[in-house]
Amino acid sequence: MPCTTDELIETLQEWVALFMRRSMHNVLSFAKEHNLSMSQMGALMNIHRHGMCNVSTIGDELGVTSAAASQMLERLVQQGVIERTEDPNDRRAKQIALTEKGRQMIHDGFRARYAWLGELAASFTPDEQDLIQTALRLLLGKMQQVDGRQ
Amino acid sequence: MPCTTDELIETLQEWVALFMRRSMHNVLSFAKEHNLSMSQMGALMNIHRHGMCNVSTIGDELGVTSAAASQMLERLVQQGVIERTEDPNDRRAKQIALTEKGRQMIHDGFRARYAWLGELAASFTPDEQDLIQTALRLLLGKMQQVDGRQ
DNA sequence: CTTTATATTTAAGCCGAGTTAAATATCGGG
């Protein structure tokens, strides 16, 4: 049965809607579980993705002033999930990095969120698994392209 | 090329990681754009999904007291995106519903977030589109099952 | 060396989100 582009768009929308809701739920429960604000979540994700960051970069990415970022990061330092060290190349700046505790927290969080994927994958026949694998690889390729130019 | 369940799990994980980031970004920019807190976003999504809600149900779903929900909804009423009406079947309770303005706001938000899906869908060949359509329908079916029993 | 720009922090204040406790109104069973 052939499908039109419009049908595919509709399917993608359903898929995205379902996923968005799940992701949001995941993110919110993780935040609540660890007493983190959305800004703090965003900051941790940035640090997790980019490695070391400085304070104003984090502020910029969150769309807040560096004063706000500084205060919010201070609370993360007190919780022991990040650490601030002086940038050896520019002693005005601080380097923000995850502590071992912070890294562990994020890692465990991802693992917990991924647990259900195993069940999902196993519920398909080998043929279906192949089909889905191929389709998702196609999608991932294109999406990473789009992601890259943003 | 055959694939193992583990490979599929890995692909799904990549997908979820990519998606979680995008969703979070989408949600945060929508919230910022409309001056909404995460609780308010959650409340609006609940109302959007389930139609009418009462105050304490929304509080329960957000994991806050009904007092907190009441105050937060009051701010949404003042912003004109929801309205409270007396429940005709139980005059203690209020029915919370989106106003036309609120419905429009959410609709426009979804549309904007979905715009790129058109581009994405069109970038595949008809054969690829068929493949992706079939795969996503398989996934959607299983995921909605899982969603239903939660 | 002096001046200006940059990176961060601190202080003061506003505001929203959350809490508990109390008030109000209504429902429902006996």
Added chain:
DNA sequence: CCCGATATTTAACTCGGCTTAAATATAAAG
């Protein structure tokens, strides 16, 4: 009708996030 349960609101308070403005320290340019 009365009483305990339920739904919502209000009040008083705490806390965190945000802002602006000022302070501090360092870098970089002239």
